[in-house]
Amino acid sequence: MRFDLLIKGGEIIDHSSGKHGKYDVAVRRDRIAAVDRDIPVKSAFNVIDATGQYVTPGLIDMHAHVYEGVTYWGINADAIGSNSGVTTFIDAGSAGAMTLQGFRDYIISSSKVKIFAFVNISTIGLTAQDYELTNPEYCNIALLERVVNLHRDIVVGIKLRAGRSGGAQDLLPHERARRAADLLELPIMMHISTAPPDLPTALGFLKPGDILTHCYSGQTMKQIDDNGKILPAAKKAWDDGILMDMGHGCGSLSFETAEALTGQGYWLDTISTDLHTPGIHGANLVDPLKGAGVREASNDEDAINIFYEYQGDGSPAFNLLTCIDKMLCVGMSFSDAIKCTTSRPAEILGMQDTIGSLKPGAIADIAGFEIQSGDLELVDIHGQIRHGKEHVVNKFTILDGRPFEPVKHPAPPPWIIPAGQAE
Numbered sequence: 001m002r003f004d005l006l007i008k009g010g011e012i013i014d015h016s017s018g019k020h021g022k023y024d025v026a027v028r029r030d031r032i033a034a035v036d037r038d039i040p041v042k043s044a045f046n047v048i049d050a051t052g053q054y055v056t057p058g059l060i061d062m063h064a065h066v067y068e069g070v071t072y073w074g075i076n077a078d079a080i081g082s083n084s085g086v087t088t089f090i091d092a093g094s095a096g097a098m099t100l101q102g103f104r105d106y107i108i109s110s111s112k113v114k115i116f117a118f119v120n121i122s123t124i125g126l127t128a129q130d131y132e133l134t135n136p137e138y139c140n141i142a143l144l145e146r147v148v149n150l151h152r153d154i155v156v157g158i159k160l161r162a163g164r165s166g167g168a169q170d171l172l173p174h175e176r177a178r179r180a181a182d183l184l185e186l187p188i189m190m191h192i193s194t195a196p197p198d199l200p201t202a203l204g205f206l207k208p209g210d211i212l213t214h215c216y217s218g219q220t221m222k223q224i225d226d227n228g229k230i231l232p233a234a235k236k237a238w239d240d241g242i243l244m245d246m247g248h249g250c251g252s253l254s255f256e257t258a259e260a261l262t263g264q265g266y267w268l269d270t271i272s273t274d275l276h277t278p279g280i281h282g283a284n285l286v287d288p289l290k291g292a293g294v295r296e297a298s299n300d301e302d303a304i305n306i307f308y309e310y311q312g313d314g315s316p317a318f319n320l321l322t323c324i325d326k327m328l329c330v331g332m333s334f335s336d337a338i339k340c341t342t343s344r345p346a347e348i349l350g351m352q353d354t355i356g357s358l359k360p361g362a363i364a365d366i367a368g369f370e371i372q373s374g375d376l377e378l379v380d381i382h383g384q385i386r387h388g389k390e391h392v393v394n395k396f397t398i399l400d401g402r403p404f405e406p407v408k409h410p411a412p413p414p415w416i417i418p419a420g421q422a423e
Contacts, residue, residue, distance in 0.1 A: 010050030058087025058365030085367030093159025096125030131167030208241035218254025249274030282318030
């Protein structure tokens, strides 16, 4: 019996099986059927010539915001994934207990890519831009338990935004996130940004297997001191097995922090985008250091940091490959970057037998990439510039055994506006 699809001539990188080098990948229906050298062209109905390309499992973005049309932050997952080789998105807290059913019905069910969720400890999730933790009544463990237990097939953990952006007035949300995670036997993904609380206090709520996102942050909850040395509390977190996720976003990745930590041997577990409506514009976003708010509140009717301005035509300029480019610039190998976006997140999620793998029997999510050489200007969220020498380009994506054709990205929402239009 012939294979449905054969990807031939590429160099595979598959940390789940340990296979690296010149191998062909065969697909039957929606599953990997064989990985071997020199599989005959005549053995398949359809053939993709991947000569000169790297062939990997479909990428996993461990931290994104894809509740499009309902939340301030949500982007279209299919449009981004189909143009970057990402076949699985993990939404990081867009949905809370009151909005998870809608997330399932209107986003997960209608998307081509695979989507799972960290559910926000706040029942309202990230519907607005910030301050979901301002009202402590929204941190309702009983409701969260009832809802999560109805959706365990899509829920992978509990999300908590520690720091000022969440709006918590005290540590009650942290305490309830810890209690909920223990009760439901799920990990916490904790966001860090600007204090309060300070980093040691926030880390005190995490246990081994929990995830600290924005791990290379340069804001006031950063993991290094003013001399670039890792803080004692941060070192303990790494040593204790707290998992470290990039969560680049518009307010996280600092080259200074990343270079300081990697220089001391602290390399992250997973590379992720924290992709959202402002963030897809990347370096084309106006004033990313300040959150790109176009004005301060002058009276009670004005909003702070609601509008974001972008330069150019509004086309997406940022995705998971941008994050990989930056890690290559910091000194990570391409092979390790693929590990951080395939087998490692799949392992953390307990999905290593189905996604992030080219093993026979795994779901046939596959991506092809080319590394282009040249001078690549890379910008962190503080406007600091580094020059990379390698740029990763997606050449093809296979989703569930079928070619995933590029999907056009929709127009930006009303709060993402061309530069110069704000008053």
